Amino acid sequence: MDLLLLFKALVLGIVEGLTEFLPISSTGHLILAGSLLHFDGEVSKVFEVVIQAGAMLAIIWEYRERFSKVAVGFVSDSVSRKFVLRLAVAFMPAAVFGLAFSKLIKRYLFQPIPVAAAFVVGALVILWVERRKANVRVDSVDAMSLGDALKVGLAQTLALVPGTSRSGATIIGGMLFGLSRRTATEFSFFLAVPTLLAAAGYDLFKNRHLLRREDLSLFGVGFIAAFISAFFCVRWLLRYVSRHDFKAFAWYRIAFGAVILLTAYTGIVNWSGS
Numbered sequence: 001m002d003l004l005l006l007f008k009a010l011v012l013g014i015v016e017g018l019t020e021f022l023p024i025s026s027t028g029h030l031i032l033a034g035s036l037l038h039f040d041g042e043v044s045k046v047f048e049v050v051i052q053a054g055a056m057l058a059i060i061w062e063y064r065e066r067f068s069k070v071a072v073g074f075v076s077d078s079v080s081r082k083f084v085l086r087l088a089v090a091f092m093p094a095a096v097f098g099l100a101f102s103k104l105i106k107r108y109l110f111q112p113i114p115v116a117a118a119f120v121v122g123a124l125v126i127l128w129v130e131r132r133k134a135n136v137r138v139d140s141v142d143a144m145s146l147g148d149a150l151k152v153g154l155a156q157t158l159a160l161v162p163g164t165s166r167s168g169a170t171i172i173g174g175m176l177f178g179l180s181r182r183t184a185t186e187f188s189f190f191l192a193v194p195t196l197l198a199a200a201g202y203d204l205f206k207n208r209h210l211l212r213r214e215d216l217s218l219f220g221v222g223f224i225a226a227f228i229s230a231f232f233c234v235r236w237l238l239r240y241v242s243r244h245d246f247k248a249f250a251w252y253r254i255a256f257g258a259v260i261l262l263t264a265y266t267g268i269v270n271w272s273g274s
Helices: 004-020 026-037 042-062 066-073 077-110 112-131 146-158 166-176 181-206 213-241 247-266
Strands: none
Touching: 004 026, 004 042, 004 213, 026 042, 026 112, 026 166, 042 066, 042 181, 042 213, 066 077, 077 146, 077 181, 112 247, 146 166, 146 181, 166 181, 166 213, 181 213
16 A cells, blocks of 8 residues: 555544544545645545544544443433434434535535635634623533424534534534533534434445455544544543633634635645646
């Protein structure tokens, strides 16, 4: 296996793990990083699915006790059943809209410039929500109603636009709908599991003809890098939200999007990757 290709897989795996659960858009970062590294083509479609699965596994591992309790007590425990039902309700809007519009979105919006624009717009929304007076009425995931879950699920559909951020849409949306900062963050983590699992399963089935034995080392490096970096990122974010707001991420998004737009406009960087 080409060492340069393995290095690219390592970098992209780390990028996925560090950005999947922060409100800064993992898809946007992967599009831009892949463009810079000239990592594209058919194999990249499967690779992105694999590293997203690595990041998702970090959530399952971090909350393994909670997921184990839900799995064991689903039949007899009403709290576990309600937890699963909340995730199912929150998951459905993105599933429906994704199946309906994913082809159009990938055709027209999976490009660096639209992604950069989404970075900036998303940042303005974060700043707006953070400047509003907080009206917290839900302080734990188990206290959420099905209506709360549905609202967060509808917010997640905005993340179909690359550069918006799935985590950003669900966390900021949850805060807007009355969830505490930590509750919104944790529910975003939990919702990532069915969302990423469904996306991975669908994309792997659709691109199953691209699976090749010679790419296993490439996928393995990316998967492990995504898992490890996501694991540490999740723990860091939980500590961060206990003391800070999300304004720093908004300013990062604005700066990052501005750099992409400026370098593309001046021709300093050919973000098309060609």
